[in-house]
Amino acid sequence: MSASLLAATAWTGRTDPEDGLHALRLHQLETEGAKRGLIGFACDAGVARNKGRVGAKEAPQVIRSAMANLAAPIQAHRFTDLGTVTVDGDALEQGQAMLADLVARSFDPAERLVVLGGGHETALGSYSGLRQARPQSRIGIINLDAHLDLRAMGSAGASSGTPFFQIRDLDPERFDYLCLGLAQEANTQALVQRASDWGVRTVYDRDMERDVSAAKSEIDGIFARNDLVYLTIDIDVLPHFVAPGVSAPAARGVSLSKIEAVVDHILDHAAESPGKLPLADIVEVCPRLDQDNATARVAAYLARKLLIS
Numbered sequence: 001m002s003a004s005l006l007a008a009t010a011w012t013g014r015t016d017p018e019d020g021l022h023a024l025r026l027h028q029l030e031t032e033g034a035k036r037g038l039i040g041f042a043c044d045a046g047v048a049r050n051k052g053r054v055g056a057k058e059a060p061q062v063i064r065s066a067m068a069n070l071a072a073p074i075q076a077h078r079f080t081d082l083g084t085v086t087v088d089g090d091a092l093e094q095g096q097a098m099l100a101d102l103v104a105r106s107f108d109p110a111e112r113l114v115v116l117g118g119g120h121e122t123a124l125g126s127y128s129g130l131r132q133a134r135p136q137s138r139i140g141i142i143n144l145d146a147h148l149d150l151r152a153m154g155s156a157g158a159s160s161g162t163p164f165f166q167i168r169d170l171d172p173e174r175f176d177y178l179c180l181g182l183a184q185e186a187n188t189q190a191l192v193q194r195a196s197d198w199g200v201r202t203v204y205d206r207d208m209e210r211d212v213s214a215a216k217s218e219i220d221g222i223f224a225r226n227d228l229v230y231l232t233i234d235i236d237v238l239p240h241f242v243a244p245g246v247s248a249p250a251a252r253g254v255s256l257s258k259i260e261a262v263v264d265h266i267l268d269h270a271a272e273s274p275g276k277l278p279l280a281d282i283v284e285v286c287p288r289l290d291q292d293n294a295t296a297r298v299a300a301y302l303a304r305k306l307l308i309s
């Protein structure tokens, strides 16, 4: 069992030359040496160890396909596909280390990287790579997720349920973690207590649905307190009828319009302070459980925003 880096394959898709220069689609923006980079993390090990429904390993390629024919706005950033870290069997730690290395060495020329997971174990690799590249920076974490993913490592070791526990262990003093959209019924009291003990900021799914302004002021706070912000989106934060292809569907979820308002608010901050959002990932898409590609489409929609705007 091992992990390996698979080189990117060429992006292909529909072209509309008869419509002139402004008929570009995402597959036509992929190029070498761009300031935006896309990385895949093909891994089932985290979800398997977490006793979830496996299949996230297929997500990076399926989401890329869903992205290829999306229209590109005027002044879109070009991006480079940096390949896919592929984890065989249970080689989770090896894969996370390889992802961290790839993330760390892809900054400069890249100013923002978008990682397509994998389960939420992707986050440990993503974060560790940014930490390697920017050891002195204060890094705030925004997680859009039904789950806190703060569980302690039991006998099965690290999994898709433990990444933020592990990240805190790396640097407990500077742990600044905001979880938006969590569901009361999907997090045990032990986790809620741990979050409270560790100063984790939270906005619950129902509260976000009623009024998104609390989430926006938490985002303002985390941008103000930190040098850099890492955004991680667990697609299971959405309602199961919007994103059915996930390993752990939530009963309720937060609507796409609210999630989009939050992501746009984060991107507004990033536009005001260029370089302050160097890293984002989208995790927990499980193509084999998807219906009519709906989950891959919504992941591609969010990835497009993060990658080229």
Ligand SMILES: [Mn+2]
Pocket (backbone or CB within 6 Å): 120, 145, 146, 147, 149, 234, 284
């Ligand atoms: Mn998660």
